[in-house]
Amino acid sequence: MSAVAEERNARAPWALTAPALMLFIGVLLIPLAMTVMLSFHDWGQYKGIEPVFILKNWREIATDPYYAEMFWRTFRIAILTTLLTALLGAPEAYILNRMSGRWKSFFLLVILGPLLISVVARTLGWALLFGGNNGLVNKLLMSLGVIHSPIPFMFTETGMVVALAHVMMPFMVLSVWAALQRLDPQIENAAMSLGAGPITIIRRIIMPQIMPGVLSGAIIVFSLSASAFATPAIIGGRRLKVAATLAYDEFLNTLNWPLGAAVATLLLIALVLIVIGSNALIERRYAEVFR
Amino acid sequence: MAYLELDRVAKQFGAQTVVDDFSLSVGKGEFISFLGPSGCGKTTTLQMIAGFLDPTRGAIRLEGKDLTAIHPAKRGLGIVFQSYALFPHMSAAENVAFGLEMRGVPRADRAERVRAALAMVGLAGYEDRHPRRMSGGQQQRVALARALVIKPSVLLLDEPLSNLDAKLREEMQIELRQIQRTIGTTTILVTHDQNEAMSLSDRIVVMSQGRIEQIGTPQETYEKPASAFVSQFLGKTNDFAGSIDRTATPPRLVAGSWSAPAPAGLNGAITVSIRPERIGFGEAGLSAKIVTRIFQGNHWLFQCESECGPAIVIRQNDGTAQPAEGEAVRLAWRPEDMSVRARASA
Numbered sequence: 001m002s003a004v005a006e007e008r009n010a011r012a013p014w015a016l017t018a019p020a021l022m023l024f025i026g027v028l029l030i031p032l033a034m035t036v037m038l039s040f041h042d043w044g045q046y047k048g049i050e051p052v053f054i055l056k057n058w059r060e061i062a063t064d065p066y067y068a069e070m071f072w073r074t075f076r077i078a079i080l081t082t083l084l085t086a087l088l089g090a091p092e093a094y095i096l097n098r099m100s101g102r103w104k105s106f107f108l109l110v111i112l113g114p115l116l117i118s119v120v121a122r123t124l125g126w127a128l129l130f131g132g133n134n135g136l137v138n139k140l141l142m143s144l145g146v147i148h149s150p151i152p153f154m155f156t157e158t159g160m161v162v163a164l165a166h167v168m169m170p171f172m173v174l175s176v177w178a179a180l181q182r183l184d185p186q187i188e189n190a191a192m193s194l195g196a197g198p199i200t201i202i203r204r205i206i207m208p209q210i211m212p213g214v215l216s217g218a219i220i221v222f223s224l225s226a227s228a229f230a231t232p233a234i235i236g237g238r239r240l241k242v243a244a245t246l247a248y249d250e251f252l253n254t255l256n257w258p259l260g261a262a263v264a265t266l267l268l269i270a271l272v273l274i275v276i277g278s279n280a281l282i283e284r285r286y287a288e289v290f291r
Numbered sequence: 292m293a294y295l296e297l298d299r300v301a302k303q304f305g306a307q308t309v310v311d312d313f314s315l316s317v318g319k320g321e322f323i324s325f326l327g328p329s330g331c332g333k334t335t336t337l338q339m340i341a342g343f344l345d346p347t348r349g350a351i352r353l354e355g356k357d358l359t360a361i362h363p364a365k366r367g368l369g370i371v372f373q374s375y376a377l378f379p380h381m382s383a384a385e386n387v388a389f390g391l392e393m394r395g396v397p398r399a400d401r402a403e404r405v406r407a408a409l410a411m412v413g414l415a416g417y418e419d420r421h422p423r424r425m426s427g428g429q430q431q432r433v434a435l436a437r438a439l440v441i442k443p444s445v446l447l448l449d450e451p452l453s454n455l456d457a458k459l460r461e462e463m464q465i466e467l468r469q470i471q472r473t474i475g476t477t478t479i480l481v482t483h484d485q486n487e488a489m490s491l492s493d494r495i496v497v498m499s500q501g502r503i504e505q506i507g508t509p510q511e512t513y514e515k516p517a518s519a520f521v522s523q524f525l526g527k528t529n530d531f532a533g534s535i536d537r538t539a540t541p542p543r544l545v546a547g548s549w550s551a552p553a554p555a556g557l558n559g560a561i562t563v564s565i566r567p568e569r570i571g572f573g574e575a576g577l578s579a580k581i582v583t584r585i586f587q588g589n590h591w592l593f594q595c596e597s598e599c600g601p602a603i604v605i606r607q608n609d610g611t612a613q614p615a616e617g618e619a620v621r622l623a624w625r626p627e628d629m630s631v632r633a634r635a636s637a
Contacts, residue, residue, distance in 0.1 A: 184374050184377075186372045190377075190378075195394055200393070205378055
């Protein structure tokens with residue numbers, strides 16, 4: 001091959017990826033860099049944003065316990081949501097996988113259905129059911145005498161976890177479902193022929209094999225929950241802030257863009273570290289299953 | 292007394308009968324093959340023995356005890372699946388040990404038996420390897436060791452060799468046979484490969500459309516096929532239309548210009564079945580023309596166009612001169628080599 005052709009070949013991948021690369025740089029990397037830069041700028045009630053390089057916002061986040069509490073709450077909610085989706089979603093996917101043809105597609109649609117509805121509508125639905133004295137479920141249970149005061153739901157972490165888990169469930173189910181598809185269809189029969197009972201089969205044979213699916217689902221659910229905005233905004237409102245709603249408020253209500261940018265940047269960094277870290281752990285732990 | 296007995300077993304899925312009237316008695320230590328094309332019900336029958344399916348009718352007995360009343364986990368049968376169904380998250384040794392663990396075999400004893408089982412299938416030293424890091428043939432051996440280590444009363448093999456390449460398959464066939472002979476486990480093999488069935492089994496059960504066509508030793512089923520299906524399915528065969536003339540004295544069987552004294556019983560239109568390797572080129576007989584001649588090392592394969600339709604002839608490569616393509620020949624065979632069936636006259 002001639003040197004010219006070789007050179008052209010070497011440049012071809014760059015040329016071919018250029019449009020996507022430019023889009024990536026233009027709409028993701030540049031705004032991201034600008035946000036990071038913004039977090040080092042100064043801000044005052046009357047002077048607005050001053051493009052200087054100071055650590056004021058970061059120092060505030062590091063020293064004021066309000067932010068520590070808020071970040072701790074964000075991750076607590078994300079962790080509990082992840083646990084709840086894993087506990088409910090994994091058995092759900094397993095049962096779904098064992099169903100026969102028509103029922104399987106029907107229930108798969110039921111599980112995926114929520115993805116077609118806006119997060120806001122779904123969360124408001126929860127608010128309608130449990131929101132204070134007027135919530136449908138609360139009214140019903142109170143009229144039946146099961147409870148005397150409404151179940152606290154709005155403006156509670158429990159409410160946020162429940163609503164988030166509902167929103168995130170399809171991601172967990174799909175992820176476990178994908179892992180179940182990789183299972184040898186005869187593997188349960190194989191274990192049974194060797195003398196294993198149903199519980200042993202699930203614990204010793206099925207669980208270890210779908211664990212990677214549960215964990216990758218958990219990563220998706222965790223990162224989406226930690227950065228979720230709509231659900232915490234509706235359920236938690238101004239009273240129970242998480243990182244995403246705080247950043248939003250700093251940007252649009254207080255108009256303290258630099259502080260909002262610092263919160264958003266910190267959330268991003270924390271999430272990236274957690275996701276990369278757990279991904280590496282999972283890949284090492286389950287190297288044999290992934291191959 | 293029969294060791295494993297299937298008594299008029301049938302399986303229906305809805306209105307569809309997949310296996311019907313399946314009766315077989317297997318002696319202890321016997322190697323039986325269920326042979327047939329896909330969809331003939333052979334795997335369904337195996338799954339009923341294993342307990343993954345319940346028969347719709349009929350009984351399955353092991354040493355006189357009703358097997359269908361026992362949960363599959365308690366039957367104590369060893370099964371090798373077509374896909375091997377190894378546990379990918381466990382090492383080879385852990386895979387093999389699983390059945391022993393379920394039986395509560397003490398740890399020390401377990402380790403010893405696992406080592407022995409893996410050594411038996413030629414995998415000593417592979418204890419810590421995970422299935423996905425093993426070749427197809429090695430995985431197959433692990434599956435076999437896993438099934439045998441529990442000392443099963445019956446070993447069930449569901450097309451265990453079909454995922455291996457031809458050479459490896461042949462090696463495994465020989466090895467499987469040796470292992471089975473050594474430990475003497477009663478074995479049932481499901482296969483669609485007639486060579487596999489013939490080289491491995493003591494007896495072959497030829498199945499078609501859920502029914503048994505013939506039960507016999509490999510030689511019997513090959514030499515004396517009970518039906519047109521069996522003769523077609525087991526090896527190559529030539530079917531020539533002929534007729535029996537009872538008015539002649541003595542009565543004669545005629546197929547084209549080939550004729551022989553008529554066998555007793557049949558009359559009128561018949562089909563003559565003759566294996567290609569039993570046909571010779573002679574002075575008299577069915578007149579034919581050689582269309583193609585293929586050299587296959589140890590034998591020659593001739594495709595001929597005879598007066599009774601296409602014919603295949605196989606001749607040993609014994610060094611003698613063979614007829615060339617386009618040459619006119621006469622096909623002849625010994626009457627005892629053919630099988631004759633009545634033919635529905637068109």
